[in-house]
Amino acid sequence: MKAIVQDRYGAPDVLAVREIDQPVPGASDVLVKVRAAAVNARDWHLMRGDPYVARLMDKKTFGRHGPNQPVRGTDFAGVVEAVGRGVTTFKPGDAVFGEAQAAFAEYVCAPQTVVAHLPSALSFEQAAAFPLAANTALMGLRDLEAGQHLLVNGASGGVGTFAVQIAKAYGVEVTAVCSTRNVALLRELGADHVIDYTTDDFTRGQTRYDVLLDLVGNRKLRELRRALKPGGRLVLSGGGVSKGGSLIGPVGLIVRGKFAERFVKRHSISVLDAVPRADNLRTLADLAETGKVVAAIDREYPFDQAAEAIRYLEVEHARAKVVLLL
Ligand SMILES: NC(=O)c1ccc[n+]([C@@H]2O[C@H](COP(=O)([O-])OP(=O)(O)OC[C@H]3O[C@@H](n4cnc5c(N)ncnc54)[C@H](OP(=O)(O)O)[C@@H]3O)[C@@H](O)[C@H]2O)c1
Known part of the structure; x- marks a missing residue:
């Protein structure tokens, strides 16, 4: 079969x-066409071995010259081809x-624990954008309560566009932070307030937030904390903007x-460590079925242009999701 493979970082x-x-x-696996x-941002982090310090800290994922798993990619949607003998939830x-x-x-x-049935409202392309x-x-916003005020830094990216919609579905007031060209998108996705980081600094404003989800990692801890109400919650995800190679990147902040x-x-x-879970996929499928959460897809690429798709995501700040079609 064809796959997108790398032998070295770069x-x-x-x-x-x-x-x-x-x-x-294996016995509890599903084989999917x-x-x-x-x-995802994960793809360029792994492709480049960036930040460098991650290669030293996570030897299970990062090999010496390239990622231990040479085939890139994480999210998929498709059709079950075969199942292991212990799988009962799925069939070819x-x-x-x-x-x-x-x-x-x-x-x-x-x-099978990281797979769910495709919601009928979604195409393969839309579903692949979710996991x-x-x-x-979803994991970053656990414990969020209706009526609270959330700020999402990096709201126009893959995680951010979902975070804004999920929070709105839960009755939360949302402030989204993004660059000028993405302000309209965030309004369309339901953000109550949008801050353009090229002209305004959310850490210097008057508003204080109950929860701050940071998806960029470009601010100091004390700046992020300044934007919180007393008792407020800061969720760090990592972040890191691709500069063609960084030593520490967002690890210092983490x-x-x-x-x-x-x-x-x-x-x-x-510090968020999101682990894949089928029950979360089912929650997301319900949100998708009711139209409360949609995948905002920026571009679609043919499968053999995966390198160009990753380049677009990491260098040109793709908005929301980029999808490969097979
Ligand atoms: N901890 C975990 O379990 C976990 C899981 C998944 C992802 N993550 C991390 O979360 C981060 C976000 O993931 P993603 O998939 O949403 O990435 P993404 O789609 O590439 O989005 C990156 C976001 O960063 C924004 N951005 C870029 N430069 C910026 C700057 N100078 N100031 C402010 N915002 C800036 C972009 O907005 P503009 O284009 O508008 O500038 C965009 O919204 C990644 O770094 C990823 O590694 C962590």
């Missing part, structure tokens, strides 16, 4: 379309979506956040 031209063996499902796959022919390693390929093998980004948004989470009393600080 810019998108390290990615090649190559013939590799089709994966074989991929119809669409979505690009089912339309599904999910999150697993090596999704930029004609076939992906995923544990990693929407699950991250380390400071993890340290502060134990000692800071005035606010609660948490």
